[in-house]
Amino acid sequence: MSCAACPSLRPFVFSSVAVLCFIGIFLMYRSDIQYGNFGIYIGQGNPFCPAFLCAEEAQTKDTHPTNSTELHNNQSNPTNSTELHNNQSNQEDPGTITSLTPPTIQSSTITSPTQKIQAAAVDAEPDTIVLIWMYPFGFAFPLSCTVFNISRCQLTDDKTLYNKAHGVLFHHRDINRQLVANIPKMPRLPFQKWVWFNMESPANSHPISELNQAYNLTCNYRLDSDIPVPYGYMEPLTSEDESFKLPAKDKLVCWIVSNWNARFRRVEFYNELKKHVEIHTYGSAFGKQVNNEDYSKIISTCKFYLSFENSIYTDYITEKLFRPMRLGTVPIALGPSRQMYEEHVPRDSFIHFQDFSTAKELAERLLYLDQKNTEYMRFFNWTSKFKVKDSDFGREHACQTCKYLQNHKEYQAVKDLNSWFWG
Template sequence: MQSETAHRMLRHALLATFVLGCFVCLFLSRYNPLSSRDVGAANLAEPAEAVKIFLSNKSNEKVITLLLWFWPFGVRTNLSGCSSRFNIEGCSLTADRNFYDEADGVIIHHRDISGDVSNLPKLRRPPFQKWIWMNMESPTNSPRTPRIENLFNLTLNYRQDSNIVLPYGLIEAADGKEDFVLPSKSKLVCWIVSNWNSDHVRVKYYNELHKHVQIHAYGRAFKAYVSKNDFLSTIASCKFYLSFENSIHKDYISEKFYNPLSMGTVPVVLGPPRQNYENFIQGDAFIHVDDFSSPKELADHLLLLNNSEEMYLRYFEWKRYFKVRMTIFTTEHACVTCDYLHKHKEYKALSNIGGWYWGD
């Protein structure tokens, strides 16, 4: 009898242990360390800091605070949307200089300090903070100053050998095979130019080219202003567009190239060598002036394409598989910089921006 009682008590103990174990497992499976109570505790901190604590726990990464010291060219933009627009998480972007002490990075636009470095931050730089030199202008159009040496940790630029790279446009894979429809064309060759300088290579080339083919030219030099609303539609109405850069430098391929690509117009480019362009898009999407021995030979080729729809349409084969996305000035630069700072925690300093960018 005692033995039976002992066995019964042992079975009850084992059953109780099993039930308790199941309860513990269920509790652990349901338990979330980021509970509402924990978030409430985080809210005891400053509101902005509470958000950072929440995001840090959620992504297991520190939220990057990035300060824009100047609005480039004085143009204010919307700094929100890194996550929704570019799929970049954990970014707190601001132009409020009161956040200087806690900023992980400070973007400083070159044009705003090229003549006067006295408008740089006066406070001591926190040891964890990186200064980022931002410049999207070509070396020819960027005033050089030796006073920027030994100030910066990183470069933000269109050049492919920059620390943080962001060209003027991107050629991305299309979501599916695209059915390209050629816009209606009423003009053969067009050019919209605001910066006219008779010493520019592009102006000299234009002066020869227009002797052999009609060019619809717009801009201040031609007393034919094109409004912002009509800018892209004007480009789309032309079979060819003169994507002539104002200066020729490595990787300097501006919106003058990407605008006609996006609008279904063939760019005729004057800039860095053809191979440099082909680093960004396949070679049969554009025409390079270097492919011809003279402006007259180029004009003859454009007239030939004008008379052959089959040959002309070959320049749009790439559009079946790819699309153009223009980069969003300032906002995307800040988001991409935030992403870089997330991925690169190592120390880095720059001692020779001048030699790298302008050449010695």
């Protein structure tokens, strides 16, 4: 049998087969195609987000990350330096907890009629309820989120609202000693998330094995926590902000410290640095108590400040960096890597102790900058565009928790808290 038209049909047939094959392959593998999500760089409505303004990126993820300080201890003035007031609880042994079964961790599946009624009642609530199970170190804070432009949040310390709370915030340092007395006796509800809140470094807090898998979310200074809240951050200037004016300087290098330990890396580096440059020292470690007013005056009159952390861990960057910057001083950072600091502030706004191979080289650079005002002033280029803000300890963590809960209704769980944070 012959077909005169067949040769002319062959290209059409081959093309059709090729198209069908492509469609079949696309349908088989399209679930693996990943599209860029530029929304994670917007943050909280900011039109742009440099690396050091992207601390909230982790909050936009729909799944838990791969775990997943010295604290303010004068709540009447949340901007007080932690070096000015020793928190005796920081030195306490958390003790040994020998018998405790964490509350039952409920499945995200709601099946019984009672559970359905409870879930429906929660959904009908006009606001997201966050229960502050204990105030950090006993210091209360205002139960309002309007200052952060976060709406429809009901912060409460009323434990009778436990059955309605969408989230329960637990401050880690306040459950170290009396675990049985400090956690809810009731099971966690299916719609509810327990949030682990801790701003201490691993060296200054202790794991609790009985609660290793009890939490749904983490709220911490680490940028890979579910709800990251660093000790400070930078914001774009507004028309209402005053122009930066460099305070008068009469000292080259200053340091205020209370927590002294000869084995700390910062103490070792200080002992070497002081051999090559004069350092004006204050704080109880040097027998010179400093109050809040003196703290600001001292730092603002120094060209450089030793922003030395008491321990070196991932993202552990405290107010020792942010407050000197806000007061018009250049911080000399000793803590995690320079790269981690640059996630928070511009790279040319500070000096990292590892920028120099020896303390002597650093001292020589400081002495040089003391004579070169034009070069020194370059450390303040950022002030033409940004300002430094201190985080509001406790209150900001509760409000950011509320915002996270509003945007994340899915079930989440911290599978191994101790390995993620202390591992």
